[in-house]
Amino acid sequence: MPVDDTPENLNYCMDYCGTCPSLPNPPFPFLYCARGNSEAKVDKKGCRCPECPVYRIYDLKGVDGSPYFCEKGKAP
Ligand code: SF4
Known part of the structure; x- marks a missing residue:
């Protein structure tokens, strides 16, 4: 199921991607x-x-537990 671009999911992302060590801070536009x-x-x-939580709610999968959607793009 594709991830929905909602204010709730954006808020989750700001808590997680918001402290990402691999991206500039703040890492706009979030919700990769x-x-x-x-x-x-x-x-x-x-x-x-x-x-x-978005990862869990949408049952997303990553390679070796590190999906890097910011680099690889949208979750399928
Ligand atoms: S799974 Fe990653 S890109 Fe998606 S909302 Fe969460 S922290 Fe952001």
């Missing part, structure tokens, strides 16, 4: 799993998506 990849360079120092 719904909106697609970041224009910023992703410097892979960790991915907080697997800890995010």
Whole structure:
């Protein structure tokens, strides 16, 4: 199920992607799993998506537990 671009999901994302060590801060436009990849360079120092409620609610999958939607784009 595709992730919905809702204010509730954006709030979750701000708590998780909002403290991401791999993106500039703040990491606009957030919600990469719904909106697609970041224009910023992703410097892979960790991915907080697997800890995010959106990841669990939508049963998202990541490679090795580190999906990096900010780099790979929307969750399928
Ligand atoms: S799964 Fe990742 S990209 Fe999606 S809302 Fe959560 S922290 Fe943001």
